[in-house]
Amino acid sequence: MVVDRTARVRRGDVIVEQQPSAGPGYFIRRVIGLPGDHVACCDARGRITVNGKALDETYLYPGDSPSKIRFDVTLPKGKLWLLGDHRRISYDSQEKGPLAVRVVGQAYLILRHGHAIFLRAPQTFVADGLAPADTRTPPALTGVAVSILASLSLLALTIIGVIRHVLRVSRRPSR
Secondary structure, three states, X not given: OEEEOOOOOOOOOEEEEEOHHHOOOOEEEEEEEOOOOEEEEOOOOOOEEEOOEEOOOOOOOOOOOOOOOXXXXXXXXXXXXXXXXXXXXXXXXXXXXXXXXXXXXXXXXXXXXXXXXXXXXXXXXXXOOOOOOOOOOOXXXXXXXXXXXXXXXXXXXXXXXXXXXXXXXXXXXXO
């Protein structure tokens, strides 16, 4: 997992966080609600709502429902509503309510089964105006691009050097 420690937290982001009361461990959860938001479960179709807007959570683990319990809360200052994407086994705001956490950073790249997956704000948050379209370029992605360009440049310079050496050797008179 690659984490951007400078990102500002927005609804829909997957974050790495620490809970002061839980000790030194880190947790990975999705931000559903920010301070001042009203979050509830569930509407007539079984969806979580944020400020009255229903979320179509297509990112949930197959077979999981949006929540194991019903809730209806306005988040106080300094607290977030955080839920795991695998709700059946996640220990999150469903059990603990609004959470006061130390956000370590936003997760934007995970490796799963050998594939890189870039995490962006899900369309349900963007379509309902709960989060802006995610156009942020992850800093590590920029680093990877620079590394690739540097490697290609080094390879090109090596090839040019070998060609120049071969040409010099072939131009020398035989003894």
